[in-house]
Amino acid sequence: MSLKQHVPWTQSPLIINAPMGGHAGGDLAIAVTRAGGLGQIGAVYDMNELASHLAKVEQSLPRHDDLLPVGVGLLPFVLKLDEALPVLERYRPAVVWLFAAKELEDYAVCAERIRSVTPMSQIWIQVGSVAAAVSIAELCKPDVMCVQGIDAGGHGFEKGAGIISLLPEVADALTVAGHGGIPLVASGGITDGRGAAAAFALGAQGVVMGTRFLSAPETQLHPAYRKAILAARDGGQNTVRAKLFDELRGPNIWPLPYDGRSIVTESYTEHAGGAGIEEIRRLHAEGLKAEDGGYGLDGKGRTAMWAGTGVGLVKREQPAAEIVEEVRRQVVEMLDKARSRL
């Protein structure tokens, strides 16, 4: 079954919101799906919370081919599969998006058990290297591979490439390995119709945006965090990848290959300047109690503000549906414009 057939309510080009844990809930997923995109919910630990988001979706949107027209993002390295499976079985989302396993083999275990309870749901797996893409294709034949470039905000692979080179190399390597049929969707730095058009030119069949959707009121976000997103400029200079952001509340629980990209914070700057982690954690805990929740502007924040390098292109609050429609329209315009300028 083609990607398009599996998400029959979507309009082309396919726009997807990243399943941002703690931020992408039912409201965002509903708005994105209603606008003809693939809306997604990001789960972390709490499967009751996921169930309540999915219940909201079920009340709001018709099923397609017996599936809820949304995706659910799960993190295998912290996932209690026994708690997740009944929720997936009950709601049967169109897509289950897996990201961040301790070992690549864990994706296969996860995928098999999920398929056993909701066989029609597609399994999408996010990768950040060519080697991982080929291994994962062999291990668990995902229905879609989500190729995440180094520009992405939030968690991703500490080492990597932008999608400009990563997506084509993954495509070629999968073809050589006999898995050329797996559709690829792209993420990492895609923030408006220009980046999205570029991803389609690279060969992607869909584009995933996270940072851009932080501007949507449907996304669950502290107002000061949203304010920092709208204020940030020059994303390559004012965001940074670091493991420190996962150390602020205590020891880092993420597997070794991962870190996260955040707006540059005071915690980061002081730590890079030599301040010890205990002192950084103490100041972070204090910052959380401030009115801005530790989400300060202009590098004065203490807590992580996940954002991709495209954050400088996000300048105003905008409903999710408007983002989906605008980017979809711009993709066509940019491709036509590029073609006509040649």
Place this chain on the structure above:
Amino acid sequence: MSLKQHVPWTQSPLIINAPMGGHAGGDLAIAVTRAGGLGQIGAVYDMNELASHLAKVEQSLPRHDDLLPVGVGLLPFVLKLDEALPVLERYRPAVVWLFAAKELEDYAVCAERIRSVTPMSQIWIQVGSVAAAVSIAELCKPDVMCVQGIDAGGHGFEKGAGIISLLPEVADALTVAGHGGIPLVASGGITDGRGAAAAFALGAQGVVMGTRFLSAPETQLHPAYRKAILAARDGGQNTVRAKLFDELRGPNIWPLPYDGRSIVTESYTEHAGGAGIEEIRRLHAEGLKAEDGGYGLDGKGRTAMWAGTGVGLVKREQPAAEIVEEVRRQVVEMLDKARSRL
């Protein structure tokens, strides 16, 4: 004058070779220009050497509007302008590409003096951040801005973003600052027609490739270096940006904002593992005497092997003209394909 009018011998879409110091000489520039691209020569210290490359171009290619149909890359931070100016005055290349100044103001000084000896030559300046793009536009109104993403091989900005977000944000910021008329060309990770098509979709008016041209026999390259380029895969994992590569022969002379991306070498791995710089330099000096010139395969090299994240897409030796023609054709194909798939 539009970019296209200034390089009237070129065919659309515009393909440019990066002015790779020590590697891009007259032969490469001639081949690229003959194939309808913009060929460039990369100079470092030796202006006599630059003159001899330009003399070769002059013997091989007709002038256009009194200009030699090639570009010359210069590094302001090491440039002896008094030695460079007579060469530029004598040969009058169509483009002078500036990159890496100690202070942004140095670009203005450089541009003014170059314009005084060869007023018809265009000044192109390479930038890696939005802030630098706006400042440079104000300071010296370059004819073209070369937007280099973090995926680029060789020297560039230590901190930054991929072109997927950088190019659109630079374009918007220049427009807001009243410099929207400056054409942008893109570099960083562009390795084949897919990456090039993506860059045009982003709004670039030309694409610059470095790593890809390392496969061309016209590029000056130790055979073992070329072999390492053709063998490398998974560019995001097997290349790395580091200042270490500029420390191998002695103290780093590059201004603070710059580092370089190389294939991961034994020098890098050992240094990251704690080996002192003196020991690393000693082993590097020894490595240079080996048959492979220190350019070993599979991470066993000692010396820098500049390469972008797209290196995994470079798999065979290929004449420069063939690269130019192939990428030009693929750009059109990829844009048409992307558009028709929507």
